[in-house]
Amino acid sequence: MRLKKLKLGFILFFLLLVVACQDSGNETTNKSETTSDGLTTLTVFDSDANPDWVEEMETPVGKRIKEDTGVLLDPEFDIEGGQTKIPLMIASGDYPDMIVSKGADQLVDADALIDLAPLIDEHAPNLKKMLGEDGLNRLKWSEEDPSIYVLTTAPVDNEQITPSYGAWIQHAVVKELDYPKIRTLDDLKNVVKEYKELHPTIDGQKTIGLTMNTDSWRIQSSFLNSGFMMTGGSDDGEYYINPDTYEATLHYRRSIEKEVFKWWNEMNSEGLIDPEMFVQKNDQFEAKLASGRVLATIGPDYLMANPQQALREAGMEERMYGVYPVTLNEEFKNRSYQSNGLQVGWGISITKDCEDPVKAIKFLDYLASEETQIMLNWGIEGEHYEIKDGKRMIPEDEWEKRNSDKDYLKKTGIGFNFARFAPRYGDGVLDSTGQPFTTNTRELAIQNQTDTENEVLKAYGAELWKDLFPSAEEFPVKPWGAAYNISIPANSELQTINQRALDITKQLVPKATLADPSNFNVVWEEYMTALKNVNIDKAEDEYTELIRQKVELWSE
Amino acid sequence: MSRSYKLPKVSKGEKVFEIVNYIFLFLVISITLYPFLNVLAISLNDSTDTVRGSIYILPREFTLSNYFEILKYDNLVTGFINSVLRTVIGTVLGVFIQAMVAFTLSRNDFQGRKFVSTTIVLTMYFSGGLIPGYMLVRDLGLIDSFWVYILPGLVSAFNIIIIRSFMDGLPYSLQESAKMDGANDFVIFYRIILPLCKPVLATIALFVAVGQWNSWFDTYLYNSMNESLTTLQYELMKIMDNTSMGGSQDANMMRHNDEQVNRVSPQSIKMAITMVTVIPIICVYPFVQKYFIQGMTLGAVKQ
Amino acid sequence: MDLVTKKDITKKKSRLSVFWKGFKNQKMLYLMSIPFVAWVFVFNYLPVWGWTMAFQNYIPGKAFWEQEWVGLQHFIQLFQDERFFLALRNTLAMSFLGLLFGFTIPIIFAILLNEVRNSFFKRVTQTVTYLPHFVSWVVVAGIVTKMLSTDGGIINDLLVGMGILDQPYQFMADGKWFWGIVTVSDIWKEMGWNAIIFLAAIAGLDPQLYEAAKVDGANRFRQIWHITLPGIRPTILVVLILNIGHLIQIGFEKQMLLSNPLVIEYAEVLELYALNYGIGLGQFSYGTAIGIFNSVVSIVLLLLANGIFKRYSNQSVM
Structure with a gap:
């Protein structure tokens, strides 16, 4: 017994010793310092995770950056979007050299950030070139304080290959119905209805007409956003901004949107939507789509990636989905491609604790x-790509690696690893030699489509799904950017009202959708009244004011 | 000795009870085993195939790749060592101190009893909040230190009260005779009371150990900049977060085609992470379990 | 005997000198407890200065005296919010159900398990039932949703198969089922874990008591009734008192993960409300006000429960 205790004591003592060694061995500081190999360490707090980061930047691209700049980044990648850590930093007053935030109000209020405007003016010709006068103008904080605190990290002039929002319909459906015109919600309804009647079951399971991914926050991006997406609105979050008067309306309050949700209600009463639409979790939604028995869904592209991939790997090409620019009626256009102009709000800042802001x-x-932009996209010449006849080419075997090696970005340092810290050229932007900066090209996208996909697209007279959508040129650039990027003052009533309106919306719009059609109007009125009761008018006025201030600031 | 050895006459009613009890417990087992088997099956299933759903207790396309995917991350070894260290040190220190305080509270004659118990019990029901808590730890110089894992939660009110309620059940006569022999209170606690409390100490040790093993938020708050102090759970949290962001547009900016987007479905990886967390606990469990499940025989050794 | 003499002394001498005398006698006991009182004072009581935030419009980074003081504004706002009362109702409903079932079932389970004679079966059962504790709520909520699905969920299949229902029923879409679903899921997940405390208490009972009962011819039920239950009564009562204190602090994870837009009226609980309207919006002050409300209610409940049990059962936690 005694021996046993002695042994236990000894083990404990040993463990304490190990801990003691660990404690003293590693002193970290938040300050920039010079390492033994003459590099300046810059600490940076990043609100987003990064699975591909390699310590000490020991990748081909990372090494090149170290050589070129003499800077070694020491980043911390947050797992809570900065929501917890940034307030703690502010409360304690200990800042890293740079902070990538999703909205810097708290930091600016605490005087934690330095004005980048003079620094950019003096030391940053490339940033000036990339962003332009107009872009730099958008970075200004406010009318009273025209400093630049946040340098956006968004892509510049990005034009996505996959449309960001639309109605997703199985290839099998349009094929069997001989490629009908699909332009309005009623077209969509008819197609779903017709096919469902022809095939009440698929692979022995009940056919589901249309389902939606409404698990937690996704209900906003799929179901609730259908209100404005189907009525020619551009994505401004929960508000619709009148492009002429800049008046903000909680988008559900537009009378036209009632028609959209009425359509949902009809779909439900005719048994065309999945009865579990508002109950299912993300994985149930994905499993249903991957089983091939859901004819259509509506929503953003990123909710489709998993099921599409699963269908593809299971060899069910016919059951994969194409995306169509459906709207309430032909008066409206899908505005997925409308440009917000330079996205600002989220981005990188230099703090007052940074000892060498010029270096930063x-x-x-x-x-x-x-x-650098070419390097971040293509890699290092001769290693990851070659130049043939003046054109950048990625050799076949390198392509193979890019596509099949999960750790490609981690091994090379290409990509979002470093591109995340500064603004960057988006898809479709050309460099000084007329070649695209990114490797996401039209040709490549076409090459990656399945045969079925190509067949369907050909029947609709297009090469890419993008071609079916109204292009960016058809719309003016939004002078207020994207409204959801405009930060709302902390501790304001607007914030609280928005949260209340969202809670009410999440509860009552599904209720209206599932209501008996004769009851739809009643529930909708109930919803409108509930919104009025939380003082939504006041919120709209304040929001309008914020938008107008932005437009004014940016148009100077 | 255990009473299962001598079976007196067993009445019919008792036999029925016995059978019903077995059947009932068997049902309970089958229901409670399911979530765990489900997690295991999904963790062993091909990640893309998992999206198709309908995996119950057996994987459809068996693979270990989800586990390899986790293991490729750096810092897991350091994290594991630190997690073991904090679990062992935190548990030994915690249980000892909590038992000691519990002992003083079990003494009806202790003058300060009311004050001590009230002060400690109330801590269960309030908290100063995130920011004050952080500032305190910072002012105490515990940021960037291993001790932040051990010290703040050392005096757990819940555990103390549970241990005390167990000690209340012990006969006071044991202590009195020792007092006669001139032993001081600490000696009585250490020599007489502590060995009698094995079942409850094992339970509390389990609670503390599981709590220590599973916590990651303190690592995140206080030691996230110091890799040598990372813990397994925090590293796993980061992996979880990394795989979840697969859907976000920005993250995919450089991932070149659909082939590459979301090659790893978060589902399977998440399940594998759960398994990596739980397996060590399951391995250690039988050593703790014997104390409170066979308490009778061990308890009998006391005299 | 000890107590009697002490009472006599109390009458005669002044309180202070009694204290000093006792202190000298019990200095070891003081030494074994007071340092840890100091400990909780530092780690738990000191940060309570943060409660001042509830009376300010707190902005991180500003010094204490630079904050804007707003008095009881946040509390007034809180008590005027219908949603807060909705959350309070749901919280109380689910915690009472939890107390009624989530608390008693583990006790019954521990006793039944203790009656198993086959040691191997006993250990396996115990291990298996505690495993779900380690499976996260995300996973359990997913499993529950799938089991209750109208699209091939096992519960609906069974009920329809047995003829109890004509067609599958959407349990998850009906608010009146929600509290029950949460309670049952919680029992499913935590029963084995919560039973451990009671198993340990049973393990601490003196085997001689059972031997004696057997000699007296007591059967199993009488043994449970007269020995096991009274033996673990102190533990049961203590856990009960502590749980009553936690009536309005029941977390939010399971409710959030099991809920959906159709049942939100029954699903929102206080801690989720605090998250959505407090910290989630960067409104630390409002969040703190809710926290204070929770703490005050909890402590009042605890003191009540403690007082009542002290009076009627001579068992208390303080």
Whole structure:
């Protein structure tokens, strides 16, 4: 017994010793410092996770960056979007050299950030070139304080290959019905109805007409957003901004949107939507789509990636989905491609604790230069790509690696690893030699489509799904950007009202959808009254004011 | 000795009870085993195939790749060592201190009893909040230190009260005779009371150990900048977060085609992470379990 | 005997000198407890300065005296909010159900398990039932939703198969089922874990008591009734008192993960409300006000429960 205790004591003592060693061995600081190999360490807090980061930047691209700039980044990637850590930083007053935030109000209120405007003016020609006068103008904080605190990290002039929102319909459906015109919600309804009557079951399971992914926050991006997406609105979050008067309306309050939700209600009463639409979890939604028995869904592209992939791997090409620019009627256009102009609000800042802000801004400027941008997308010449006849080419075997090696980005340092710290050229932007900066090209996208997909697209006279959608040129650039990027003052009533309106909406719009058609109007009125009761008019006025301020600030 | 050895006459009613009890417990087992088997099956299933759903207790397309996917991350070894260290040290220190305080509270004659118990019990029902808590830890110089895992939660009110309620059941006569022999209170606690409390100490040790093993938020708050102090749970949290962001547009910016987007479905990886967390607990469990499940025989050794 | 003499002394001498005398006698006991009182004072009581935030419009980074003081504004706002009362109702409903079933079932389970004679079966059962504790709520909520699905969910299949229902019923879409679903899921997940405390208490009972009962011819039920239950009564009562204190602090994870837009009226609980309208919006002050409300109610409940049990059962936690 005694021996046993002695042994236990000894083990404990040993463990304490190990701990003691660990404690003293590693002193970390938040300050920039110079490492033994002459590099300046810059600490950076990033609100987003990064699975591909390699310590000490020991990747081909990372090494090149170290050589070129003499900077070693020491990042912390957050797992809570900065929501917890940034307030703690502010409360304690200990800042890293740079912070990538999703809205910097709290930091600016606490005087934690330095004005980047003079630094950019003096040291950052590449940033100036990339963003332009107009872009830089958009970075200004406010009318009273025209400093630049946040350098956006969004892509510039990005034009996505996959449309970001639309109605997704199985290829098998349109094929069997001989490629009907699909332009309005009623077209969609008819197609679903017709096919469902022809095939009440698919692979022995009941056919589901249309289902939606409404698990937690996804209900906003899929179901609730259908209100404005189907009525020619551009994505401004919960508000619709009148493009002429800049008046903000909680988008559900537009009378036209009632028609959209009435359509949902009809779909339900005719048994065309999945009765579990508002109950199912994300994985149930994905499993249903992957089983091939859901004819259509409506929503953003990123909710479709998993099921599409699963269908593809299971060899069920016919059951994969195409995306169509459906709207309430032909008066409206799908505005997925309408440009917000330069997205600002989220981005990187330099803090007052940074000892060498010039070094930091020069580093960011380096990332924005044409050569670096090419490197971040294509890799290092001769290693990851070659130049043939003046054109960048990725050799076959390298392509193979890019596509099949999960760790490709981690091993090379290409991509979002570094591109995340500065603004970047988006898909479709051309460099000084007329070649695209990114490797996401039209040709490549076409090459990656399945045969079925190509067949369907051909029948509709297009090469890519994008071609079916109204292009960016058809719409003016939104002078207020994207409304959801405009930050709302902390501790304001607007914030609380928005949260209340969202809670009410999540509860009552599904209720209206599932209501008996004769009852739809009653429930909708109930919803409208509930919104009025939380003082939504006041919120709209304040929001309008915020939008107008932005437009004014940016148009100077 | 255990009473299962001598079976007196067993009445019919008792036999029925016995059978019903077995059947009932068997049902309970089959129901409660399911979630765990489900997690195991999904963790062993091909990640893309998992999206198709309908996996119950057996994987459809068996693979270990989800586990390899986790293991490729750096820092897991450091994290594991630190997790073991904090679990062992936190448990030994915690249980000892909690038992000691519980002992003083079990003494009806202790003058300070009311004050001590009230002060400690109330801590269960309030908290100063995130920011004050963080500032305190910072002012105490515990940021960037291993001790932040051990010290703040050392005096757990719940555990103390549970241990005390167990000690209340012990006969006071044991202590009195020791007092006669001139032993001081600490000696009485250490020599006489502690060995009698094995079942409850094992339980509390289990609670503390599981709590220590599973916590990651303190690592995240206080030691996230210091890799040598990371813990397994925090590293796993990060992996979880990394795989979840597969859907976000920005993250996929450089992932070149659908082939590559979301190659790993978060589902299977998440389940594998759960398994990695639970397996060590399951391995250690039988050693703790014997104390409170066979308490009778061990308890009898006391005299 | 000890107590009697002490009472006598109390009458005669002044309180202070009694204290000093006792202190000298019991200095070891003081030494074994007071440092840890100091400990909780530092780690638990000191941060309570943060409660001042509830009376300010707190902005991180500003010094204490620079904050804007707003008095009881946040509390007034809280008590005027219908949603808060909705959350309070749901919280109380689910915690009472939890107390009624989630608390008693593990006790019954522990006793039944203790009656198993086959040691191997006993250990396996115990291990298996505690496993779901380690499966996260995300996973359990997913399983529950799938089991209750109208699209091939096992519960509906069974009920329809047995002829109890004509067609599958959407349990998850009906608010009146929600509290029950949460309670049952919680029991499913935590029963084995919560039973451990009671198993340990049973394990601590003196085997001689059972031997004696057997000699007296007591059968199993009488043994349970007269020995096991009274033996673990102190533990049961203590856990009960502590749980009563936690009546309005029941977390939010399971409710959030099991809920959906159709049952939100029954699903929102206080801690989720605090998250959505407090910290989630960066409104630390409002969040703190809710926290204070929770703490005050909890402590009042605890003191009540403690007082009542002290009076009627001579068992208490303080």
